[in-house]
Amino acid sequence: MARNSIFKIVGVALxxxxxxxxxxxxxxxxxxxxxxxxxxxxxxxxxECHSSDVAKGAQKPYxxxxxxxxxxxxxxxxxxxxxxxxxxxxxxxxxxxCHGGKxxxxxxTRFSDRPxxxxxxxxxxxxxxxxxxxxxxxxCYACHGRANNEKCAACxx
Amino acid sequence: MKPRTQVVLLATLMSATxxxxxxxxxxxxxAQMWKQETPxxxxxxxxxxxxxxxxxxxxxxSDNLSLHLFGWGRTDLSDASNFDGSKSGGFLNYGYxxxxxxxxNAEIKxxxxxxxxxxxxxxxxxxxxxTDLRGxxxxxxxxxxxxxxxxxxxxxxTDYEYQRDFIFGTRFAWRMPKVGEIxxxxxxxxTQAAKxxxxxSPVDYTRKQLGVDIRITxxxxxxxxxxxxxxxxxxxxxxxxTRDRSRIAEHDYTATVKVGNQVTVxxxxxxxxxxxxxxxxxxxxxxxxxxxxxFRGFGGSVTxxxxxxxxxxxxxxxxxxETVGDVNRGGGEIRxxxxxxxxxxxxxxxxxxxxxxxxxxxxxxYRSLSHKEARIWGMVTQGKFTASLDGILQRYDKDNxxxxxxxxxxxxxxxxxxxxxxxxxxxxxISYGSTAxxxxxxxxLLRAEYRFGFARxxxx
Numbered sequence: 001m002a003r004n005s006i007f008k009i010v011g012v013a014l015x016x017x018x019x020x021x022x023x024x025x026x027x028x029x030x031x032x033x034x035x036x037x038x039x040x041x042x043x044x045x046x047x048e049c050h051s052s053d054v055a056k057g058a059q060k061p062y063x064x065x066x067x068x069x070x071x072x073x074x075x076x077x078x079x080x081x082x083x084x085x086x087x088x089x090x091x092x093x094x095x096x097x098c099h100g101g102k103x104x105x106x107x108x109t110r111f112s113d114r115p116x117x118x119x120x121x122x123x124x125x126x127x128x129x130x131x132x133x134x135x136x137x138x139x140c141y142a143c144h145g146r147a148n149n150e151k152c153a154a155c156x157x
Numbered sequence: 158m159k160p161r162t163q164v165v166l167l168a169t170l171m172s173a174t175x176x177x178x179x180x181x182x183x184x185x186x187x188a189q190m191w192k193q194e195t196p197x198x199x200x201x202x203x204x205x206x207x208x209x210x211x212x213x214x215x216x217x218x219s220d221n222l223s224l225h226l227f228g229w230g231r232t233d234l235s236d237a238s239n240f241d242g243s244k245s246g247g248f249l250n251y252g253y254x255x256x257x258x259x260x261x262n263a264e265i266k267x268x269x270x271x272x273x274x275x276x277x278x279x280x281x282x283x284x285x286x287x288t289d290l291r292g293x294x295x296x297x298x299x300x301x302x303x304x305x306x307x308x309x310x311x312x313x314x315t316d317y318e319y320q321r322d323f324i325f326g327t328r329f330a331w332r333m334p335k336v337g338e339i340x341x342x343x344x345x346x347x348t349q350a351a352k353x354x355x356x357x358s359p360v361d362y363t364r365k366q367l368g369v370d371i372r373i374t375x376x377x378x379x380x381x382x383x384x385x386x387x388x389x390x391x392x393x394x395x396x397x398x399t400r401d402r403s404r405i406a407e408h409d410y411t412a413t414v415k416v417g418n419q420v421t422v423x424x425x426x427x428x429x430x431x432x433x434x435x436x437x438x439x440x441x442x443x444x445x446x447x448x449x450x451x452f453r454g455f456g457g458s459v460t461x462x463x464x465x466x467x468x469x470x471x472x473x474x475x476x477x478x479e480t481v482g483d484v485n486r487g488g489g490e491i492r493x494x495x496x497x498x499x500x501x502x503x504x505x506x507x508x509x510x511x512x513x514x515x516x517x518x519x520x521x522x523y524r525s526l527s528h529k530e531a532r533i534w535g536m537v538t539q540g541k542f543t544a545s546l547d548g549i550l551q552r553y554d555k556d557n558x559x560x561x562x563x564x565x566x567x568x569x570x571x572x573x574x575x576x577x578x579x580x581x582x583x584x585x586x587i588s589y590g591s592t593a594x595x596x597x598x599x600x601x602l603l604r605a606e607y608r609f610g611f612a613r614x615x616x617x
Binding site (some may be wrong): 024025026027028029030031033042047054057058059060061062063064068069070074076077079080081083084091092093095096099100101102103104105109110112113114115116117118122123124126127128130131133134135136137138140141144145146147150152153154156157 | 183185187189205207211213225227229230231239240241247250251257258259260261262263264271273274278279280288289290291293294329330332333334335337338340357372374376377378380382383384395407410413415421423425429431434435437438439440442443444451454458460468470476478481484492494498501503509512514526527528530532534535536543545546547549551557560563566567568570574584586587590591592593594602604
């Protein structure tokens with residue numbers, strides 16, 4: 001009897017909670033799933049076409065998404081806050097090219113026919129990594145801290 | 158997840174693509190070849206063949222339901238290139254069903270996906286949800302089994318898997334048009350602490366982090382973004398007399414100011430305390446929590462986008478690591494793109510001044526890690542043909558302790574490609590260089606890229 005009462009109370013509370021949560025959801029239409037126009041090669045400067053208005057969904061000026069060198073380097077902040085905006089142009093595989101968790105080769109080898117890309121670890125990074133890792137191991141950690149470490153573990157036991 | 162379960166799950170997901178009204182398949186097939194002659198090791202010839210494959214199937218019964226798969230497999234046709242001697246490998250990078258609602262940017266994902274909305278960047282086998290709320294608020298959450306990478310020392314693997322049994326994270330944010338966004342997030346990786354093991358583990362893989370992220374963009378000329386991550390896990394008591402561990406895992410902030418239409422100035426500050434920041438690593442021998450070390454860096458860059466297609470970037474960064482010392486890095490790059498972007502080129506140079514980095518070596522306490530790097534590249538598209546050339550040179554100080562007296566390391570990569578159809582491209586690369594272990598090294602690579610179906614989004 002007591003157990004039934006508890007189930008009823010929890011059920012009613014969950015139902016009310018669900019209805020309340022539904023009423024809190026924004027009525028706005030979702031951001032476009034894909035960019036309506038095909039974009040050309042190279043890094044897009046969004047503010048060239050979207051002059052002063054804010055990006056729907058992200059609620060930030062389009063200039064905040066201009067693919068400047070700083071944007072490319074610090075894109076994790078945008079991915080963290082506005083992954084829907086990224087997804088309008090980029091498929092998930094774009095992220096997985098570098099951030100796949102476990103990848104068979106470094107990005108600069110996979111895209112060695114694209115020197116214009118900002119691929120990390122160009123040249124003989126096996127020599128360079130001992131210096132970079134000494135200076136700032138936290139920069140290695142973002143990609144190698146919890147993933148793709150089989151080659152690291154061969155020496156760093 | 159056991160391999161058999163993975164195969165069954167993958168087969169089920171792939172069969173679901175048959176329901177898709179719009180299916181696109183894309184992949185890259187690559188064959189590489191290089192020879193290795195390293196002093197002290199047997200000569201070896203490597204010819205790995207690698208296949209990347211992705212499938213996006215949309216409108217699975219409903220316009221809002223889609224399936225996304227991406228993974229790779231590799232086999233060695235001659236000597237084994239894997240360090241464990243095996244000749245094959247593969248991985249499912251992601252495989253998830255996604256339901257995207259027409260309202261509130263809401264979505265649900267189930268399967269293997271990458272979660273980046275909390276403090277970390279995690280691969281998870283589980284479920285993820287997000288939605289916008291009224292008043293500019295949004296909420297997201299994910300939970301599931303963290304994807305393992307069997308790289309922890311086998312003696313500690315059980316501890317690692319025991320502690321990292323479940324991962325979940327959530328983020329609650331508020332955004333206001335033309336002001337910015339602030340978010341609060343929580344991430345917990347593992348529900349059982351090292352102290353709960355029958356034999357307490359020396360490494361505490363459990364991670365509990367609270368994050369605060371901000372983005373202030375009052376106008377298109379100013380942008381401040383960054384985050385601070387706090388370590389909120391309970392840890393064993395420290396040994397008496399040791400330096401207090403910081404509860405701040407990371408500060409990382411970048412400000413950008415646009416001066417007119419052509420110039421952008423940025424400044425960055427970052428601090429990371431390793432005990433908190435390295436929590437949850439699967440390579441504790443490298444990312445050492447117990448060193449209780451700290452990194453702090455600041456710097457900036459100036460970018461000038463000239464109307465003639467020229468982009469000029471100058472950058473500088475000062476870095477300080479408590480157990481190593483100070484390092485300064487600076488340099489610049491010029492890029493040029495023709496109006497139709499059929500010709501792109503760049504030249505850049507950077508120097509690293511690390512002449513007084515500290516080592517635990519009483520005989521020679523200071524050794525130089527200083528070096529310079531120069532790079533030049535070009536890329537041409539003419540009709541269906543593409544060609545590129547990329548050269549990089551690194552020049553080190555002669556007393557660098559890691560390079561057995563070698564001063565110059567370089568690599569030149571040349572590539573030719575042919576766009577057979579709008580969906581198929583074949584290309585071949587050849588590279589030549591000198592490394593710390595091989596005075597002369599030549600590598601070859603053949604690549605076929607293809608994309609079939611309806612997808613409009615770019616893979617890169």
